[in-house]
Amino acid sequence: MSGRILYIEDNFDNRILIKRILEAEGYTVIEADDGVTGVDVAKITNPDLILMDINLPDLDGYECTARLRKIDGFAHTPIVALTANALEGDKQKAMIAGCDGYIAKPIDVDELPNQIASHLNNKRVAKTSPPPVKSKPSPVKSSISADRASGPSADNHRNS
Ligand code: MN
Numbered sequence: 001m002s003g004r005i006l007y008i009e010d011n012f013d014n015r016i017l018i019k020r021i022l023e024a025e026g027y028t029v030i031e032a033d034d035g036v037t038g039v040d041v042a043k044i045t046n047p048d049l050i051l052m053d054i055n056l057p058d059l060d061g062y063e064c065t066a067r068l069r070k071i072d073g074f075a076h077t078p079i080v081a082l083t084a085n086a087l088e089g090d091k092q093k094a095m096i097a098g099c100d101g102y103i104a105k106p107i108d109v110d111e112l113p114n115q116i117a118s119h120l121n122n123k124r125v126a127k128t129s130p131p132p133v134k135s136k137p138s139p140v141k142s143s144i145s146a147d148r149a150s151g152p153s154a155d156n157h158r159n160s
Contacts, residue, residue, distance in 0.1 A: 001113070003120055004028045006047035008038030008064060009082070010057050018051065018107065025113045035059030039067050046073060049120055052099065054083035054090065062097035069098040078119040082107075 005027050009015050012033075019029040030045050032038035035056045042050060050068070054061035061081055068074040081094035084105040091102045101119055103112070 001026045001117055001120070002028075003048040004030060004045065005049045005051060005116065006030045006032065006038065006042055006045060007051040007053075008032045008035065008056065008061070009051070009053040010034055010055075011053070014053070014105075014107075017109070018112070021107075021109055021112055022116065025116075027116070035061070035064040038064055039071075042068055042074065042077075043071065047077070049078045049080065049116065051103075051116075052079055052081050054081055054094065061099075062093055065094070065097040065099050078122065080115070080119055 005022055007015060007018055007022075007029055009018070009031070010033050015031050015033070019031065022029050030041060030047060032041045035058045038050075038052075038056075039059075052061040052065055056064070059067070061083065065079050065081070068077070068079065078100045079098060080101040080103055081091075081097075081099040082103050082105060083090060083094075094102050100122070101115070103115055
């Protein structure tokens with residue numbers, strides 16, 4: 001696998017471990033050891049995926065993710081939260097902040113490469129897949145009114 005992964009993590013041992021695992025898979029790993037540095041390094045290096053520790057000494061991972069999502073070019077970058085706080089509320093906070101996924105510590109070293117590849121592939125599919133081909137036009141015309149009633153169609157990028 002190839003790709004550049006930014007790992008924002010204050011714990012040195014975790015950085016060494018994950019860097020070793022991911023480099024063995026063929027990825028390039030870029031490191032940052034706090035949130036402000038992580039956001040700056042992301043802007044400079046434009047990684048393919050960001051692994052985001054949540055418990056950081058300055059900005060937490062939620063705030064870093066929220067800041068990155070407001071920057072041009074980071075709307076679709078996969079950001080995967082990484083934290084020991086494997087509580088349902090933390091997962092929800094990560095998703096609300098703009099993370100695409102959530103990996104609980106301690107890391108499963110056998111599973112991590114699959115988790116990373118999955119998020120990278122999702123990004124590629126989203127960016128490059130052609131529009132879906134309709135096999136048959138629907139003969140049901142009465143569905144139009146149902147479609148109109150199904151909810152707002154505008155996207156929700158309110159604070160872009
Ligand atoms: Mn930490």
